[in-house]
Every structure is written in C-alpha cells, then in structure tokens.
Amino acid sequence: MNKRVQDADGFRGSVRYEGPIQGKNASTVYWGVDWDDPSRGKHSGESGGVRYFEAAHPTSGSFVLPEKVSLGIGILEALHERYMQSEDLDSRAAGRVGTSSGSSKPIQLVGVRKIQEKQDLGVIGKVSVEGSQISHIGNEGELYRVAPNIVELNLGFNLLSSWSEVLKLSTELPQLEHLVLSGNILTYDVDVAAPLVTFPTVHVLVMHYTRTSWGDLLRICRDHFPALRELHAASNQLTDDALRQAADIPSLLEVVDLSHNQVTEWSSVESAVGTWPRLHTLSLNGNNLAQIQPPAPSSSLFLQLASLSLSNNAIADWASIDALNSFPSLEALRLTRNPLLMNVGSAEARMLVVARCASLKVFNSSDVRLKEHQDAEHMYLKRILHEKATVSAFSNRTTLLTHHPRFPELQSLYPDICAAHDAATTTLGATTGPAALAKSLAKVTFVPMSMNATTMDTMVKALPLSMKVAQVKLLVEKKYGLLPTQHHLSFRASKKAMPMPLDDDNGELGYFGVQEGGELLINDLL
Structure with a gap:
C-alpha cells in the first residue's frame, strides 16, 4: 500500500488501495491512487457511496488499472539512460583495417558499452536523475561498484516511497555530501530498534514537496544526518502548531528553508528554530507572516542569524522592521512583495x-x-x-x-x-x-532633466517645508511646461547624495527631508 506510480502524462501518485470496486467486474483489480497534483484526480477516495481510501485532497483520488501506470525503475537504469551514450549493441566500429584481398573491414570493440559506463560513472561527482521514475536503489553493492564517487545526487521528483529505501544510499555512496529528495512522498518506516543508519558526510539535504512532518524532519536530521549543515524543507504544509512541537535541537544546522508552508505566527518560528546556536540563514518566503516580534533582551534567540528572507508574506507594519533591528547579527534581508512596501x-x-x-x-x-x-x-x-x-x-x-x-x-x-x-x-x-x-522655508534649486522641458535653466526658489509635492509640481508646470502627469520629482541634499523620489503627491517637503541648499531633480515619467 506504499507504492508510488507515474502515469503516461507524468503525474505521480501513491497507491492507497488495491482490489475491486463496486459496479465493476469483481475479478478486476484496481489501484486507488492519491495523486500529488489534485487536478489529476476525481474524488476523495470514495466512489458509489463506498469509502476505499482517504485522499489528501477532495479531488486528488482516482482508480486506475495497474497496467496504466509505471512502478518505476532502479537507480542504475536511470543513470545509464541519463549519462550513457545510447548504443543498442555491446560492440561498435572503431575504424577499418585492410585485408589481404585489398578491401577493408571494420574493427569491432566488443563490450565497449560496459567499459564506457564504468569510465563515465566511476569518476562523476555530481549526478542529477531528477524525474527519472526511480523507485528503488537496487541490490547492495551495485551502485557502489558503478558510481562510488558521487558527491552530489539529485533524486528529486522520482517514485521513492520510503526512508528505508533511501537509507540504502548510505553504504553505496560513502562520499555523498549533497542529497536532493524533493517531490518524493516518503514514509518514515525505519525500525527504531535497529542500529541507526547515517550519512556521515552529507552537509545539505533538500526535501521540498515531500509532505514530511516537522517532527519527522527533525528526527531524520538528528538520527541519520549527523553532519548536516543545511535543511531545505519548503512546501511541506508545515503549520504553526507543528513548528511548536518540542524536539531535540539539530545543533549543527546553519541554513534552513521553510518557505511556502503555512506559517502565520512569528512565535512559532522562534519555537522551531530560534534557539539553534549556529543558524545564520533562514528563508520563510511565501508564508503568511504578518508581524515580526523583537527577541527579548535576555533571550538567546537568533543570536547568529545573518540572513533572513521574508518575501511574499503579509508584513504590513513598520514595527516589524524595527524588530529586525534587534537581531544582533542580521546583515541581509529580503522583503519583496509584502503589503508594507507595496504602498x-x-x-x-x-x-x-x-x-x-x-x-x-x-x-x-x-x-x-x-x-x-x-x-x-x-x-x-x-x-x-x-x-x-x-x-x-x-x-x-x-x-x-x-x-x-x-x-x-x-x-x-x-x-x-x-x-x-x-x-x-x-x-x-x-x-x-x-x-x-512647519511653515519655515528651504531654498532649493530646481534642476530640469526632462527632454520635454521648455527651458533647461535651473531655478532657485524658497519653498515652505509644509508645501505638498502636488503644489511643487504645479510650479514645475508653470516654469518648465511639464504637466504633473508627465514628470516626477526627486530630492538630493548634495550632488553626491542619493536622490530620494518624492513619490507621494500628498506628502510634505519636510517629510521627504527637503532642506536648504538641496536640489529638486525633474525627470520624465518612464
């Protein structure tokens, strides 16, 4: 009941039921599949009033005949298909040689395909077999004999279904440092009584779209990846309640990506990763965080956090930005597409x-x-x-x-x-x-930079700091013939200073920091 399958159109799913279904031939076996993409399914696992399985989504389930889907291939077969030169025979021509009769005949190199495989895969360090329908690792020792030097392996979006299968890689790839398992819906079926199987050299683990719970993620890191530095776990439907679960701290983790989950409260982020002593990079893009709270002065939260990504969230107040100033090591921030900055x-x-x-x-x-x-x-x-x-x-x-x-x-x-x-x-x-x-004046110089201005002469004028930008634009129209809808203004305190756009027509000059001796630059709207 834990098989992974793929149909002819590339849709992947998990088999949740095997057997007959009501209204069909009783001797015909159907597979009830819970598809990763709900658009591929038709129902929730119920048909004709009978519940056969529980689909993850109301429309992600359907029934198929076993021969209509693929159960996948082994990793060696996928490697051969992806990296080997396609040859139908184990021999090929390697030039021609003359004969005693004066003609020539081709030289055949028998077994050249096997030799080529050993040469190519034996030295290759970075391998990607993403989307190759891999469902199993194969027999013990096979992968090691063919490709023992793999350092980086991308197994994303295949048909692997269990951690017991993934753990077989630990003895096959002793030099592995970077492992990608994204898009594989993996069941944690490891025998807790058995000796732990570990990847002692893996530093980076990527598990996007795996539907792995937060508790299992932490257990996997703790028990099987003792040297892990980076955990990428975006799009796993992780919630605030899940992140608040108490768990042992993976103390070596430095980079964590929890983007595109269902996190809405900063307190749950603090509970989950805030006390990790080496955490310096945290990505939370595409969640629904509305506020950031500053850590308490006496707390040990985010002491080493240097980079924070918060794009595509719901942050709408400046207090959240002020809170970030309390993070003692923060140097890099990503904040695109938040309501606060869209206004x-x-x-x-x-x-x-x-x-x-x-x-x-x-x-x-x-x-x-x-x-x-x-x-x-x-x-x-x-x-x-x-x-x-x-x-x-x-x-x-x-x-x-x-x-x-x-x-x-x-x-x-x-x-x-x-x-x-x-x-x-x-x-x-x-x-x-x-x-x-508020009524004080600042003498500034108008500098036309628009090709549509009627004159390129500068103009010095004392303006009230309480004057609104819209009123200044009317002065520009009168002097330079530019309609307010045709130009925009920016201010710089000196020629070396960075211009600051006056992009709110209702804003006062004083609000934008306009001061004595500065310049108002007049540019065309793009």
Missing part, C-alpha cells in the same frame, strides 16, 4: 528599511554601501524631526519612540542635523514653536 515607492521603501536596520549590508539582494546607509539615516532622522514638529501626538516622547525606536541612536550619530533643527526652531521663535517650523 510606497521602491526607493523610499529601501531608504526606510535601511535606515531602521542599523547593521543591514544587503537588502533585496542588492548591496547597501556605507554612503547609502548614511544618506538613508540622514533622511530618516529629518523625517522624524519633521514629524516631531508637526504631528501633535509625537510631541510625547514615548509615542515618538514607539514609532521610531532608533531616534535616540540617530540623534547621537548625527548631532549636526539635530542642531540645525534646533537652530531653525530658535530662529522662528520659541513662542510660535512647532507650528512655525
């Missing part, structure tokens, strides 16, 4: 994330240089000061620090920016306070 321009989103995470060196696969980090922090600090001056709720320091926990640190790093803010406040008079600061 702002890409440049502004990058600036805010970089500024809120002090140690970030890579964001969305792009390096963060020191100059960019400093520019982002400058801009972010100016925004905080602007909000402090114009948003009444932020006059309360506790509220301000809740929204901007890095504010005290940035004040210490850039006292000149704070001094300029204080000077502007003093100049406007203590009696008028924040309201006056």
Whole structure:
C-alpha cells in the first residue's frame, strides 16, 4: 500500500488501495491512487457511496488499472539512460583495417558499452536523475561498484516511497555530501530498534514537496544526518502548531528553508528554530507572516542569524522592521512583495528599511554601501524631526519612540542635523514653536532633466517645508511646461547624495527631508 506510480502524462501518485470496486467486474483489480497534483484526480477516495481510501485532497483520488501506470525503475537504469551514450549493441566500429584481398573491414570493440559506463560513472561527482521514475536503489553493492564517487545526487521528483529505501544510499555512496529528495512522498518506516543508519558526510539535504512532518524532519536530521549543515524543507504544509512541537535541537544546522508552508505566527518560528546556536540563514518566503516580534533582551534567540528572507508574506507594519533591528547579527534581508512596501515607492521603501536596520549590508539582494546607509539615516532622522514638529501626538516622547525606536541612536550619530533643527526652531521663535517650523522655508534649486522641458535653466526658489509635492509640481508646470502627469520629482541634499523620489503627491517637503541648499531633480515619467 506504499507504492508510488507515474502515469503516461507524468503525474505521480501513491497507491492507497488495491482490489475491486463496486459496479465493476469483481475479478478486476484496481489501484486507488492519491495523486500529488489534485487536478489529476476525481474524488476523495470514495466512489458509489463506498469509502476505499482517504485522499489528501477532495479531488486528488482516482482508480486506475495497474497496467496504466509505471512502478518505476532502479537507480542504475536511470543513470545509464541519463549519462550513457545510447548504443543498442555491446560492440561498435572503431575504424577499418585492410585485408589481404585489398578491401577493408571494420574493427569491432566488443563490450565497449560496459567499459564506457564504468569510465563515465566511476569518476562523476555530481549526478542529477531528477524525474527519472526511480523507485528503488537496487541490490547492495551495485551502485557502489558503478558510481562510488558521487558527491552530489539529485533524486528529486522520482517514485521513492520510503526512508528505508533511501537509507540504502548510505553504504553505496560513502562520499555523498549533497542529497536532493524533493517531490518524493516518503514514509518514515525505519525500525527504531535497529542500529541507526547515517550519512556521515552529507552537509545539505533538500526535501521540498515531500509532505514530511516537522517532527519527522527533525528526527531524520538528528538520527541519520549527523553532519548536516543545511535543511531545505519548503512546501511541506508545515503549520504553526507543528513548528511548536518540542524536539531535540539539530545543533549543527546553519541554513534552513521553510518557505511556502503555512506559517502565520512569528512565535512559532522562534519555537522551531530560534534557539539553534549556529543558524545564520533562514528563508520563510511565501508564508503568511504578518508581524515580526523583537527577541527579548535576555533571550538567546537568533543570536547568529545573518540572513533572513521574508518575501511574499503579509508584513504590513513598520514595527516589524524595527524588530529586525534587534537581531544582533542580521546583515541581509529580503522583503519583496509584502503589503508594507507595496504602498510606497521602491526607493523610499529601501531608504526606510535601511535606515531602521542599523547593521543591514544587503537588502533585496542588492548591496547597501556605507554612503547609502548614511544618506538613508540622514533622511530618516529629518523625517522624524519633521514629524516631531508637526504631528501633535509625537510631541510625547514615548509615542515618538514607539514609532521610531532608533531616534535616540540617530540623534547621537548625527548631532549636526539635530542642531540645525534646533537652530531653525530658535530662529522662528520659541513662542510660535512647532507650528512655525512647519511653515519655515528651504531654498532649493530646481534642476530640469526632462527632454520635454521648455527651458533647461535651473531655478532657485524658497519653498515652505509644509508645501505638498502636488503644489511643487504645479510650479514645475508653470516654469518648465511639464504637466504633473508627465514628470516626477526627486530630492538630493548634495550632488553626491542619493536622490530620494518624492513619490507621494500628498506628502510634505519636510517629510521627504527637503532642506536648504538641496536640489529638486525633474525627470520624465518612464
């Protein structure tokens, strides 16, 4: 009942029932198959009111005749088909030789196919037999005699069905370091009373789409892969409750991929992998995480975590980004396609994330240089000061620090920016306070960079920091003949600074960090 099969169209499934079915010839044996792809099936394992098996999905089950599906082949046969030159005979011509009669005849090399196999597979180190319908490893010693030097083996999307079969590889491939088992629905059927079979040299294990439970994943790592450094287990339907299961810690694991599962709560991630002492790379793409909580100051959570991937989640608040700043070793972050960043321009989103995470060196696969980090922090600090001056709720320091926990640190790093803010406040008079600061002016230079501008002359103008971007665009239209829908604006504090797009027409100039002496760049919309 644990056979894996594949049909003529390449669909794979597990046999869950063997026997007759109601309404058909009683002597005909059918196989009830639970297909990996539900679109291949027709029902849940029930037919004519009779339950024959329980399918994993309401439409993933169907009945087939045994001769309509394949039970697979051995790994040696797959290796020969994938890597050997196709020859129908064990002999071939190797040139011609003259005869006594003056004619010539071909030289036949008998057994050349067997020799070629031994030469090719005997030295090969990286092997991929993905999608080759492999269902078994073969007899003991066969694979070792033919291909003993395999270091990296991809057995993805085959017909392997049990761990007892997979474990046979341990004696066949003594140098194996990287094993891919993705797409094989494997039952853990190992006799717990038998001596443990291990892969002492395997560092990387890839098990995407295997429907393996979290408990079994941890047991497999602990009992059979003592040297494992990387575990890739995406798309295994892992839930928060599953991740919270107590288990022994695979202390050597450094890289873990739990992408495209069903994880929604950060606390379950903490329970599952947060205390692993060597974990430095964690991928959680394609889950449904909405919030990240900072680790408690006295905790030992994620102490070595340097790289975190959170693309395609549901993160929607800046508090989650602020929480990441509490991870002591975090240097690389991937955060594409989250609601939080879909409501702002890409440049502004990058600036805010970089500024809120002090140690970030890579964001969305792009390096963060020191100059960019400093520019982002400058801009972010100016925004905080602007909000402090114009948003009444932020006059309360506790509220301000809740929204901007890095504010005290940035004040210490850039006292000149704070001094300029204080000077502007003093100049406007203590009696008028924040309201006056909101009306203060900044003299900036308009720099046309659009080929459609009626003039390429620059324009110097003092603008209120409370002025909205939409109003500035009207000034551009009047001076340069560019409709608001035809151009976009960006600001840079100096010619060496990174331009910051003013991509919110309702945003005030002060919010974007516009300051005295800077430049407003006018570009065509792409």
